[in-house]
Amino acid sequence: MVTIGNHLKMTVASALKERTREFYGGVLGLKPIPSPAENPDLYxxxxxxxxxxFFSDDRAELLAEQDYLKATWLELKVDDLTQWKERLQSFGVIEIEYDDPSRFAEPYLRFFFQAPGGQVFRLAPI
Structure with a gap:
């Protein structure tokens, strides 16, 4: 039997630590969890x-923002897609064009964006 776990690891440039904390803790409102070490931040x-x-200065570990098409994306479900899209854009998040093969029927409301550090998310209604 295989099942999905409940942990996701992302590596972010150390220079983006404060911006990343502001994004995940402030904009998305995720609950910070005490970490057993200085690195990583847990939410x-x-x-x-x-x-x-996980914060790193090693370029080999980091996703370049222009490489988002090679990245895995994570879907976040929200109660009001328009409100959340506006909230993210007011933080400076930019919508990205992403050929989404999981779209089976139009119209499918969604919003692809990159978080600080280059990680890709798909925002979709609950």
Whole structure:
């Protein structure tokens, strides 16, 4: 049997630490969780799902923002897509064009964006 775990690890440039904390803790409103070490920052997304943000200066570990098409994306479900899209854009998040093969029927409301550090998210209605 295989099942999905409840942890997601992302690596972010150390220079983006404060911007990343502002984004995940402030803009998205995720609950910070005490970490056993200085690195990583841990956040609870919902239902016990844990996001670990590891900070690094090693270019080999980092995702370049222009490489987002090679990245895995994570879907976040929201109650009001328009409101959340505006909130993210007011923070400076830019919508990205992403050929989404998971669209089976039009119109499918969604919003792809990059978080500080280059990680890709798809915002979709609950």
């Amino acid at each position: 609870e997304i919902s239902g016990g799902f844990i996001l670990g943000l």
